[in-house]
Amino acid sequence: MANFPLILRVDCADRPGLIHAITGVLGRHGVNIITNDEFVDDASERFFMRTEFVGGHATREDLCRELAEVLPDGATVTIGGDRLPHVVIFATREHHCLGELLLRHAHGDLGASIDAVVSNRAVLRELTDRFDVPFLHVPHEGLSRDAHERAILDVLAPYAVDHLVLAKYMRVLSTDFIHRYPHRIVNIHHSFLPAFVGANPYRQAFERGVKIIGATAHFVTEALDEGPIIAQSVVPVDHSFRADEMARAGRDVEKIVLAKALKLVFEDRVFLNGNRTIVFD
Amino acid sequence: MANFPLILRVDCADRPGLIHAITGVLGRHGVNIITNDEFVDDASERFFMRTEFVGGHATREDLCRELAEVLPDGATVTIGGDRLPHVVIFATREHHCLGELLLRHAHGDLGASIDAVVSNRAVLRELTDRFDVPFLHVPHEGLSRDAHERAILDVLAPYAVDHLVLAKYMRVLSTDFIHRYPHRIVNIHHSFLPAFVGANPYRQAFERGVKIIGATAHFVTEALDEGPIIAQSVVPVDHSFRADEMARAGRDVEKIVLAKALKLVFEDRVFLNGNRTIVFD
């Protein structure tokens, strides 16, 4: 096996002795554990484990198979970490999240390779071109949502995509589209205390006089903006912020939270547990 | 006039020359400005000013009258800061906010005097007694809300109260009660990104897997938990927090935010502007 660290992930029903059983298999094959995180969720009675390891003289397939034998039925066992994930970024008009990800990509700080940028507008083409990343313009005008999504799937067809990233993409994705990438789509959206629903949330937040602006990065599920949360952060604002200044303050926190959440996802640190995440950071 | 700083507050429709007119009156009477804050809200076209000053040879009444003469009709002009506000705390079962306020009160750090604690339960009597503050137990069992509030008003009658503080008071106040203390009741409540409505918000926040727990201090208006926000803050949580641990993390931020908001109110730093606050901190 490889000399650089690989990442073992186990997700299964909880029962006594799991750690001992797993570490037994690993030890028998000469695997050397570097870091190990486990969590048992009382509510769902599920066991989650993430292990970084080096060495070992078994193939990855053999290791997974032997682990499955000592785990409860239905256990999910994967070994990864040997290659950069491939991602496609979706964006519309706002440049701050896309620019942040392109910068990190260009300098090897993203933890993934950006294969392309998809946009329903042309406005971000210039920014994307600066970083020599393909810009796939798929206009939505005159198309039904279904037709637009089919056009997107067509341009995505040549790419082997691990994750889609919605970096201020302003179109709602259909359930059918989302199901093609189960828990592989990450979105960023503004968040407030309290929350504001409906149009123009920054206007509403301004009118309520909030003192904090936040951002939430989450997996996309059918329930719009309500998938499992990966990371959140906030910045303070005050009465001197107009609605557009609140939005600008929100942009700084959005891009940092999105980059942080993606790093966690790309390093295989995020597990799903119903509508919650387990994050081993 | 006094040798210690007084606080002038002006709230009126905006028009050119207000600062010059106000400082002209102050200067004519030998008033020495220590700090001065102004804000003009574009949306409401209102002008807000808070001035700390010493010296001057006019009475406070004369000063207010002369200021009103140079200001638009309907201007609110007050001069305060010469005495500690008197407050009564309302609480039910949770001790963290009440304890924080009593501690500060006992050491002169609150910026106000706590004249009494009102509670629908007896459980916080022991804590209140430790600080030699009257504990007014007004049980609600067997009483209609109106009857309970009348009983509260009866026990409050001997007190000249500037502000009421709801320090985790778990009863909903009637509109009629609130109108007796317009913008003089401050409440603290938990806040989440996103917000959760209905019963047991910490349970809901837990089930959604939020990564941040917050608290909001606000004036109480008829719209429950939706009055003008004075201060907010948050703390990070993660998947290892059970619902009760999220609640515990929330308590630390609640008490600090409440104390901070009250300090701002007691120092006359908070203005109302529709459903928003202007906070000169």
Place this chain on the structure above:
Amino acid sequence: MANFPLILRVDCADRPGLIHAITGVLGRHGVNIITNDEFVDDASERFFMRTEFVGGHATREDLCRELAEVLPDGATVTIGGDRLPHVVIFATREHHCLGELLLRHAHGDLGASIDAVVSNRAVLRELTDRFDVPFLHVPHEGLSRDAHERAILDVLAPYAVDHLVLAKYMRVLSTDFIHRYPHRIVNIHHSFLPAFVGANPYRQAFERGVKIIGATAHFVTEALDEGPIIAQSVVPVDHSFRADEMARAGRDVEKIVLAKALKLVFEDRVFLNGNRTIVFD
């Protein structure tokens, strides 16, 4: 063994197979692991593990002995969590940290029992009395540091103390005194970016115009204010804060950081690794 969770702590030289060996011993005795944290420090090549468990049919002594047999020489193995730690608080004049700890103690939120308060001044007696905790006044006037510390040790003699907490205690402890409580004394002190040494750090921070005020909770070692850090936090300040207002802002963060650090210590979550801590929070 007990039905409530016990806490196993292991601290030893790292080598392959430790987790498997430890979980093997635990499993053989029917112990049920609730949560498990491990960390291997590359620099020191040491292994740290904290396990909460229930059940099991061995005595605690047998379990520790069997674990020691499968671990490298010199391993530290302890099992605790079955009783509240007993602490004595040292304070001088400032009430904010002491008050915070007494409040939590009174309501069972501290995670420890405060057996007494020691002070070189009488000023905090009234506060301590409010919570029915013995106040041990040991004046230092006219005494050498050695004589004062002997007097303190005399009043402490009747108490079986697990930890000492310096809650703004303004006397420097001798190396000899510190050695009597190795890594069992926790201190809180203000912190700045950049740091300021010498007298009146808040005055220096003010003169430099810092924008952030912080607090650090740490174990006390011979190197004054430089022992292993347990927890830190900050609050923003600005140019309008005078030196005394910076100090007041610092107090809120000091008391919360101290309470947080103590909770971590009392729950056996903090390990020492040279001059650093490992904190399983």
Place this chain on the structure above:
Amino acid sequence: MANFPLILRVDCADRPGLIHAITGVLGRHGVNIITNDEFVDDASERFFMRTEFVGGHATREDLCRELAEVLPDGATVTIGGDRLPHVVIFATREHHCLGELLLRHAHGDLGASIDAVVSNRAVLRELTDRFDVPFLHVPHEGLSRDAHERAILDVLAPYAVDHLVLAKYMRVLSTDFIHRYPHRIVNIHHSFLPAFVGANPYRQAFERGVKIIGATAHFVTEALDEGPIIAQSVVPVDHSFRADEMARAGRDVEKIVLAKALKLVFEDRVFLNGNRTIVFD
């Protein structure tokens, strides 16, 4: 005068009646004040005022002259805000701060125009080229510091520079060089609680086990890394961060703090008051 807001800045010895005198001059010329901030520093007895205004029928020169007549001798009065500042960025190897500033520049979010990037290394040429900004490579090898700085001054000669920004520029500037740009050079550097001096501060911070990593943006004065602080921020870290991971966590906060500080400087919101700043944000 212009229809868009101009910015008046006044910095002078304090005396009674300044605001009234200044607003009198402004009102006489039909100037309409949009926002107004004042601060009097007790320690230095200086008065600072920043006013955004529109309208008025005097020239800017006349306005400044008339204001000077009503102010104490030695007052500094400037009116600006009518053009974007021109800046040159200095960098060496690290891309995160430079990339952040170039991105904002490209999208009109910086509040200034980046005229060129100066570097003693070639490594950041590719990044700079992406944004069509001149990259001025001035190698230092084989040159004395004086000779290197003369070479830099030569390449800067064609540019009318308002501010220099040290975006992780790893060369120490001479006092002579700094005096050519008095309080017009902004630097960003890492900050810790406590501070660590000497080589490799991240290594030292790691060895001490700090729980917080910070960044400070400040004006450059002769005292290296000790000029007046403009903005600061922090991020939490823990024992699982190696020294290089602490440095990476520090990079995110460095770039955001630098961008925030520059926005404040470019909007004329920062005043100098001895070794402190007054920041009207």
